[in-house]
Amino acid sequence: MPLVLLLLFVVVPIVEIYVIVQVGSAIGVLPTIALLIADAVIGTWLFRREGRKAWAALQLAIAEHRVPTKEVTDGALVVVGAALMLAPGFVTDAVGLLCVLPPSRAVLRRLISIWVARRLLGAGSVLPGERSRRRQGDVIEGEVLDDQPPDEL
Numbered sequence: 001m002p003l004v005l006l007l008l009f010v011v012v013p014i015v016e017i018y019v020i021v022q023v024g025s026a027i028g029v030l031p032t033i034a035l036l037i038a039d040a041v042i043g044t045w046l047f048r049r050e051g052r053k054a055w056a057a058l059q060l061a062i063a064e065h066r067v068p069t070k071e072v073t074d075g076a077l078v079v080v081g082a083a084l085m086l087a088p089g090f091v092t093d094a095v096g097l098l099c100v101l102p103p104s105r106a107v108l109r110r111l112i113s114i115w116v117a118r119r120l121l122g123a124g125s126v127l128p129g130e131r132s133r134r135r136q137g138d139v140i141e142g143e144v145l146d147d148q149p150p151d152e153l
Contacts, residue, residue: 016089023090039093043085046100050078073109081105 024032054075061068081099084092098104 012092016091019090020088036088036090039090040086040088043082043093043096043100046085046097047078047082050100050102050105051075051082054078069113070109073112074105077105077108077112 020032020036023035027035054071058068058071058075061071077099081096084096084099087093087096099108
């Protein structure tokens with residue numbers, strides 16, 4: 001966790017300043033500032049548009065009495081992406097754009113669901129759709145039960 005905080009508060013701002021300086025030296029100071037402002041405006045517009053869609057999908061899932069895992073993840077990604085796009089910098093804008101746009105958000109949502117499933121199930125568990133990593137000689141201890149209805153047990 002300390003490494004993540006170091007990256008967040010030290011490395012990312014240094015990278016952002018470097019990229020802004022490089023862009024500024026390539027296209028000039030005023031166009032760079034205009035581009036950063038345009039990024040923030042576009043980010044705000046995308047956040048409003050995709051945020052409304054995510055909110056509507058969440059409300060629909062709740063109305064249909066479904067567990068809104070996809071919708072909650074989408075909403076969280078849209079909020080994170082919007083925050084990144086509002087922060088000044090081109091690198092955070094690019095990452096924020098990936099979080100906000102639906103095609104890349106679907107990929108990120110899948111990666112997040114795999115990460116969460118592994119954290120919940122444990123590192124050695126096999127996720128649905130994955131092949132077992134067991135070797136041929138592994139023995140699983142168990143007990144065989146008769147097929148009886150639950151009320152007869």
